[in-house]
Amino acid sequence: xxxxxxxxxxxLLTLSEVMExxxxxxxxxxRIRKRARYVDENQCTACGECxxxxxxxxxxxxxxxxxxxxxxxxxxxxxxPAAYVxxxxxxxxxxxxxxxxxxxxxxxxxxxFHMSDQEVVEEVGSIVVATGLETYDPTEMDEYGYSRFxxxxxxxxxxxLINAGGPTGGELIRPSxxxxxxxxxxxxxxxxxxxxxxxxxxxxxxxxxxxxxxxxLKEHDPDxxxxxxxxxxxxxxxGFEDLYQRSRRLGVKYLRGLPGKVxxxxxxxxxxxxxxxxxxxxxxxxxxxxxxxxxxxxAGGTHRLQKMLGLQLTSDGFFLEAHPKLQPVDAxxxxxxxxxxxxxxxxxxxxxxxxxxxxxxxIRLMHQGHILTEPITSEVITEHCKACGRCAEVCxxxxxxxxxxKKLPAVVNTAACAGCxxxxxxxxxxxxxxxxxxxxxxxxxxxxxxAEHSAEKVLAFACNWCSYAGADNAGVSRVQYPANVRLxxxxxxxxxxxxxxWHAFAHGAPVVLVxxxxxxxxxxxxxxxxxxxxxxxxxxKMAKRGIRPERLQLAWISAxxxxxxxxxxxxxxxxxxxxxxxxIAATVDLLAGNQAAAGTDPGKAEP
Amino acid sequence: MSTATEHGNGPRIGVYVCHCGxxxxxxxxxxxxxxTAAGLDGVxxxxxxxYACSEPxxxxxxxxxxxxxxxxxxxASCSPRLHxxxxxxxVQSAGINPYLMEMANLREQxxxxxxHDPEAATAKAIDLTRGAVARVRLLQPLKPEVLxxxxxxxxxxGGVAGIQAALDLADSGYDVVLVEKNPSIGGTMAQIDKxxxxxxxxx
Numbered sequence: 001x002x003x004x005x006x007x008x009x010x011x012l013l014t015l016s017e018v019m020e021x022x023x024x025x026x027x028x029x030x031r032i033r034k035r036a037r038y039v040d041e042n043q044c045t046a047c048g049e050c051x052x053x054x055x056x057x058x059x060x061x062x063x064x065x066x067x068x069x070x071x072x073x074x075x076x077x078x079x080x081p082a083a084y085v086x087x088x089x090x091x092x093x094x095x096x097x098x099x100x101x102x103x104x105x106x107x108x109x110x111x112x113f114h115m116s117d118q119e120v121v122e123e124v125g126s127i128v129v130a131t132g133l134e135t136y137d138p139t140e141m142d143e144y145g146y147s148r149f150x151x152x153x154x155x156x157x158x159x160x161l162i163n164a165g166g167p168t169g170g171e172l173i174r175p176s177x178x179x180x181x182x183x184x185x186x187x188x189x190x191x192x193x194x195x196x197x198x199x200x201x202x203x204x205x206x207x208x209x210x211x212x213x214x215x216x217l218k219e220h221d222p223d224x225x226x227x228x229x230x231x232x233x234x235x236x237x238x239g240f241e242d243l244y245q246r247s248r249r250l251g252v253k254y255l256r257g258l259p260g261k262v263x264x265x266x267x268x269x270x271x272x273x274x275x276x277x278x279x280x281x282x283x284x285x286x287x288x289x290x291x292x293x294x295x296x297x298x299a300g301g302t303h304r305l306q307k308m309l310g311l312q313l314t315s316d317g318f319f320l321e322a323h324p325k326l327q328p329v330d331a332x333x334x335x336x337x338x339x340x341x342x343x344x345x346x347x348x349x350x351x352x353x354x355x356x357x358x359x360x361x362x363i364r365l366m367h368q369g370h371i372l373t374e375p376i377t378s379e380v381i382t383e384h385c386k387a388c389g390r391c392a393e394v395c396x397x398x399x400x401x402x403x404x405x406k407k408l409p410a411v412v413n414t415a416a417c418a419g420c421x422x423x424x425x426x427x428x429x430x431x432x433x434x435x436x437x438x439x440x441x442x443x444x445x446x447x448x449x450x451a452e453h454s455a456e457k458v459l460a461f462a463c464n465w466c467s468y469a470g471a472d473n474a475g476v477s478r479v480q481y482p483a484n485v486r487l488x489x490x491x492x493x494x495x496x497x498x499x500x501x502w503h504a505f506a507h508g509a510p511v512v513l514v515x516x517x518x519x520x521x522x523x524x525x526x527x528x529x530x531x532x533x534x535x536x537x538x539x540x541k542m543a544k545r546g547i548r549p550e551r552l553q554l555a556w557i558s559a560x561x562x563x564x565x566x567x568x569x570x571x572x573x574x575x576x577x578x579x580x581x582x583x584i585a586a587t588v589d590l591l592a593g594n595q596a597a598a599g600t601d602p603g604k605a606e607p
Numbered sequence: 608m609s610t611a612t613e614h615g616n617g618p619r620i621g622v623y624v625c626h627c628g629x630x631x632x633x634x635x636x637x638x639x640x641x642x643t644a645a646g647l648d649g650v651x652x653x654x655x656x657x658y659a660c661s662e663p664x665x666x667x668x669x670x671x672x673x674x675x676x677x678x679x680x681x682x683a684s685c686s687p688r689l690h691x692x693x694x695x696x697x698v699q700s701a702g703i704n705p706y707l708m709e710m711a712n713l714r715e716q717x718x719x720x721x722x723h724d725p726e727a728a729t730a731k732a733i734d735l736t737r738g739a740v741a742r743v744r745l746l747q748p749l750k751p752e753v754l755x756x757x758x759x760x761x762x763x764x765g766g767v768a769g770i771q772a773a774l775d776l777a778d779s780g781y782d783v784v785l786v787e788k789n790p791s792i793g794g795t796m797a798q799i800d801k802x803x804x805x806x807x808x809x810x
Contacts, residue, residue: 001793001810004770004785009777016786018763026756032786062798078810079791122784125757128776130769132794156798163800170800212803239804301788305763323689340768341795348767348802348809355768359775362760366781371756375706375749415754436706441745448741449734457734464688472686475715483727486734487716489687566720 005080013120014081017301021127021308024397024418025335026371030122036115038086039072043110046074046082050102050111056090060167063160066175067167072102072111077165086111125371126335126362127309129319130355131301133341136191136198136294144187144292145262150176151270151289152262154190155209158291162216172220174289176268181288183225184217185272186210187259192295193231201316203295204345207234210293211244214252226252227285229259229274237347255283262290296345309336310523312466315560318344329358332465332559333523334374337361376436376491377417378424384431385409391423391432394494396525420524421495425534437490439497446504449486454508455584458485458572461500463493463528466517466558473562481566482573492516494527501538501552506591510579511551513572518556528556547587551579618649618744621677622736623668625659625684627714634718636729640683643733647740651675659684665697672701679703679746681739683711683732704748711739761786766794 004010013034020031039050056071071090074082092099093113103111135156138146146152151174153161164170174181188206191198207230214226233254235244248254256277263271265286272285298317306313311331312320319338322330329337339355340346346354365371380391380400389404399416400423402408410431412423424434433439450457462468468489474481490496493516504512514535522528532554539549553575555568622644626632637655645653652671658664659682671677680703682694687710695705713732721728758781762773765787773783785792799809 001770001797003774004765004792007774007777007783009781010773010783010785012765012785012787012792014765014787014790014792017788018761018786026754028757028761030761030784032784037790064798075789075791076793076797078793078797080793081791085790122759122761123757124759124761124784126760128760128762128769128772130762130764130766130772132764132766132768135795156795159799163798166800208803212801212806215806216801237804243804243806299764326689337772339762339772340764340766342764342768348796351766351768352771355771356775358768359760359772359779362772362776363779363781366756366758366760369756369758370753372751373754375751414752435749436746438745438747441742444741444745445738448738451737452734468686469688472688472712472715475686475719478719478722480720480722483717483721483724483731486731486738487712488738 001078001080012081015085018305018308019119024416025333025365026125028124028127028335030124030127032120032122034118034120036088036117037083038088038111038113038115039084040110040112041081041083043108044083045108046084048074048084049105049107050084053101053105055099055101056092058087058090063167064154064157066157066160083110125366126337128337128339128355128358128362129305129309129311129331129342130339130358131299131305131342133296133345134299136297138190138292138294140197141190143261144190144259144290145270146292149262149264149270149290152292153289154292154294155206155213156294158213162213162220172217180221181224183227183287184289184291185270185285185287186213186226186228186291186293188228188230188293189258190292190294191297199295199297199316201345202234204234205347206293206295208237208240208243208347210291211235211240211247213291214247215243215250218247218250218252222250227287228252228254229257229272230254231256231258237349296341299342302342307520309333310525311336312469312521312559314344316344318342320559329354329361332469335365373415374419376419377414378412378419378421379433379435380410380412381431381433382409384429386429386431388428390426390428394422394426394527394530396420396422396527418524420492420527421490422492422524422527422530425495425497426530434495437495439499442488442490442497442500443503445488446500447507449488450504450507450509455510455581456484457509458482458511458513458569458576459504459509460485460487460513460515460569460572461493461496462487462489463516463523464489464491465523466521467493467515467555467565469559470557470561470565473560474565475562477562479562479566481569484573484576485569492522492524492527493531494524496531496534498534498538502591505547505551505587508584508588510584511553511572511576513553513555513568515555515557515568518558521558545590547590548583550575618679619651619675619677620649620679620681620740620743621668621671621675622650622653622681622683622740623659624653624655624732624736625664625682625713626655626657627684628658631684631713631718634722634725634728635713635732636725639729640713640732640736644681644683644736644740647737649679649744650740651677660690660693668697669701672698672703677703678707679743680708681711681736681743682708683713683736683739685714686710686712686716706749707743707746709739709743709746711735758782759784764794765789765792767796769794
């Protein structure tokens, strides 16, 4: 930790949060809000005189409320930076008439109430997301009595209690009477592997953390009676089984079965009722203390960051890697990498390993000092452009400049263009070509897919990042769905031109699905808003012309939603069965008869 | 658009249908898919291969590219999200623009999701391959641009992972901005006393 503080190449911004990320791989502009510390980080020697005189006493978050701190405080003894910090919300204020005792106590004049929050903008080429975890709050699991009994602790609270730097100096005492416990129980899988409350996944670290804690306790007091209530002990890592066996050899009792109830005894202990799977009988164990091995959850700000960077999440809420085996530390967004529990529950060793991997992946990207862009960008056909400004309006990256007043045709900044194709889909004059996903390329693909037995097909457009990946997820999970679905991949659902939809119906498609990322999760900031509007527009036109609008559907499917993808496909198939041959033929005739009246020209835009 | 390849001499397309061992081959009749593809406009050669991504598989495709003078390739195998870079690199190594390669997804979209209906899975595989051929005929060579890059990394989060990533980057000569929302770095790790399996201190 101290290495970070003094490394000449690391700029450490604490009390800081990323507010906005602009730009693209190789050239991100990051807006960061740095909250005021009110203490000069460089001058403070952490002498603690200020805290001594501070009259405000508050629970210490670092010790999870097991001790107290002042309104001006050091987060913990080894903190980096070591400087004290003022919690402005708790401080009585800088008006000397009110308090300001700390200011007087500080010989070095480090405390400055005139500091204000700052905004800094940093230019970076790559981003490592290492936002960590939150532990499960077991309050809802009332059977364990976490909120009713002082001597029921979470595993993290227990950590603070046996930590030499903790509130008791490492002395294990019961919070209720401050006496040494003679027996301690551990309950595993609290908030993990649970269908009812908490999360369904395994948090990966709790078994070994408990094994470790039992060994620490046995070091403290070899005669302590320790019982572990568990479903399975997962000691899969290097050296883990050894540690587990050592714990058993030292007399720690492992009982298969999770407690159903915790009740107080007359002498102030905890009575744990558990069905022991070994004998199939309900047993009662009286214990002085109970530790709940709480699971790991995604960190609080995960969703905000996900939207900011256009990332994807797993169904468990952790960040989704680009590929589970081949790119386990890369985000699907180029230039973004994951490290630690942000990507999924893992122990310290795995976090460190992944962090080193993320660093190398970032270096691999940056070491040449330049970057090759993805050439899948849009291009303006100047002679067709009427300078209406629609493309610039819909571009999520402000990558298009156009001057409607002076009638100057649109120009695409290809470096800023991310390639969603919304501009090409929205251009009323066919004046924008989306490279690698041109109108003609997609229309021919539609023709090919509908060439035979078109009446039996479900035609679906899927965006590369979410819904196509959701289809991949269905595949990997072997979720079965109707075999008549035909998928067309575009980079973004924003690319799906009205003309593609009309073309599909004109060529005998019974139903058409447009699918993309959930609103707010769009890989191209908010391009799917335009998809939504466009699909609505087409449905209205369909209704007006006597085509049932239900035949066009819109669905948001994330990369992790394989099962949902399959469900949507089944729904589409159910819809398709309701479309008769006569209805399809009528639509084909109608669209063939007055294609011009549709206000679209399927063959537009291709030179 | 290169009209010469479109209308003039016509494109010379190779189609490779991958069995992926039994992953695709068990359900989809790969030979039939290849035979059907062979009859499509512009297709010069269509073969089924055991593993298109394997070294022998790639060699076979590359040999065709060079010997038969192919200029466009369809690989009908797995998701492009998995192996598009692999096959783009392959065609590039044979002197063909990497954007003149198209994939049809026979594994994630056919064999794995229609396991109990080989006939329908094969019909779908044929359709998807036909779609890919239709597309590859019209694909145009594309060239990436070279852009300057900032050799600097933002690390979000100062727990054990963020600290390790920041130090590895900084020790390798890259500047790092490490952003931590709390007053100190350390994260959850700093709250832990001993760590398994070595029972040593966390900080």
